[in-house]
Amino acid sequence: MDKDKSIKEVERTLCRGSNFKIESEDFNKCIDHVIQLVKDSFMLFQMKSFSTSLFLSIAVIEEVGKIHVGLFTTRQTEVKKDPLRDHKRKQIMGSNYTISMGERLVNAIGMKRLEEIYSMSYSGQLKDLREKSIYCDYEDGGLMIPHECIDKQFSKDILLFAIESFDDNLVGYTKYSIERSKITDEIFESLLID
Structure with a gap:
């Protein structure tokens, strides 16, 4: 697990800017959006x-990375290859090292799985998996269906x-985000029972 990978990607994005900039009055709307993706x-x-x-879980990771960095980026109307429109970059930014610092996720999935997910995010495998999870395709001479x-x-x-x-990444910036995160906490706990 690379402790600096996500931070370096955030730094590069902040230096370049993006045409995606979250205004403070829109932040709570973004919280609701991410919570809806989690619920779905x-x-x-x-x-x-x-x-x-x-597919939607990976979209959550991407949106979290995009929204978090979008709070701090400068708006650039003409950004060539906008980093906040790039799936892999958003996944890296949404997979920052601090996620592993708490016990809740480590206890739920284990450190080995956590390291696998980080590795997939950093290498681009998570981006590839995102595609495989929604689109059928031919691979090794046979049809691959996502649910398989x-x-x-x-x-x-x-x-x-x-x-x-x-x-x-996002809970704690506003009182609203703290209150609304109870929904995702309940989902997290429900998944542990399943």
Whole structure:
């Protein structure tokens, strides 16, 4: 696990700027948006649609990274290859090292799985998995259907990671975010029972 990978990506993004800039009055709307994505992912997980749940969980990680950095970036109207529109970069920024510092996620999925998720995020494998979780494709001469590639445990682990990313990166900036995070905390606990 690279403690500096996410920070370096954030620094590069802040230096370049983005056309995505969160204004303080819009932050709570973003909190509601991420919570809705978590709820949708959880609902799909409960319906045993593990690949689609995984897709939305990865979207949560991306949105968390984008929103968090969008709070601090400078608006640039003409940014070539805007970093806050790049899936891999957003995944790296949403997978910052501080997520692993708390006990909740480590106790839920274990340090080995946590390190696997970080590695997938940093290497671009999570971006590839995002595509595989929603689109059918031919691979090694055969048709690959998303639900054949994603199992329940992995889908659950990524959802838990996404919730922790949300909690670690966005919860606490406003009283509203703290109050609303009770929803994602309940989902996190529900997943531990499943």
